[in-house]
Amino acid sequence: MNTPLRFVECACPASERLLRAIAPFGLLVHHAPAIKNRSTPHADLDAVDRLLDMPLGSISLLTGPSGCGKSTLLRHTAATASQSSERVIDASALLARALTDRPIIDLFTIPLLRSLRLLSAAGLGEAMLWARSASELSDGQRARLGIALAMARVSPRCNTLVIIDEFCSTLDRVTARCVARTLRRWCDRQPRVRIICATAHDDLADALSPDLLYCMENVESAP
Numbered sequence: 001m002n003t004p005l006r007f008v009e010c011a012c013p014a015s016e017r018l019l020r021a022i023a024p025f026g027l028l029v030h031h032a033p034a035i036k037n038r039s040t041p042h043a044d045l046d047a048v049d050r051l052l053d054m055p056l057g058s059i060s061l062l063t064g065p066s067g068c069g070k071s072t073l074l075r076h077t078a079a080t081a082s083q084s085s086e087r088v089i090d091a092s093a094l095l096a097r098a099l100t101d102r103p104i105i106d107l108f109t110i111p112l113l114r115s116l117r118l119l120s121a122a123g124l125g126e127a128m129l130w131a132r133s134a135s136e137l138s139d140g141q142r143a144r145l146g147i148a149l150a151m152a153r154v155s156p157r158c159n160t161l162v163i164i165d166e167f168c169s170t171l172d173r174v175t176a177r178c179v180a181r182t183l184r185r186w187c188d189r190q191p192r193v194r195i196i197c198a199t200a201h202d203d204l205a206d207a208l209s210p211d212l213l214y215c216m217e218n219v220e221s222a223p
Helices: 016-025 044-054 071-082 089-097 114-121 141-155 173-188
Strands: 006-011 027-031 059-063 087-090 159-163 195-201 212-215
Touching: 006 089, 016 089, 044 071, 044 087, 044 212, 059 071, 071 087, 071 159, 071 195, 089 159, 114 141, 141 159, 141 173, 173 195, 195 212
Parallel strands: 006 027, 006 212, 059 195, 059 212, 087 159, 159 195
Antiparallel strands: none
16 A cells, blocks of 8 residues: 655745654655735635645644634635535534533533543543533643544544644643544544644644644744
């Protein structure tokens, strides 16, 4: 079986340091123009097309400093995908709707055992947490709850795009890498799912093993 090519997309020309860093992982560099005007919906069509061209079972990781347009790109990608037959699940939106007084275990409508497995996979496996509401959790715990809720919404009957903004941004870095590895393993078992994560951190690529690593630069510094 031929190993598929994996690309790092970079908004600026690849430096020698970047090339040396990614060489051991068999990655290739593709230069992708930065988003110049975040108020123009069509400014990042090439990036949207590239993300939506990724096959099912893949994970794309957007990285770059705050303000570089990651969230904007995610919104445009989700809006484009929703116009097709693909289902779009936004972990942040699910979490926002979950901020009620209900215990977090009651936020899941799937069978109890599967709910507990997903909570454990997201690092929320302590029974004492299941009686708490989402508003009672820490920022890091809420972020992990959003991921678990997104995984619970995936159906094996339809193609699904999962969007995770600020991926592991509020977690300590050891926990963040554990969650990233778990998400990679889960995605590998989902034949009809694609995932796009965005984060300002640059330490998750090894643990997440993304099929596409899209590096963005700050909009203000874009040429």
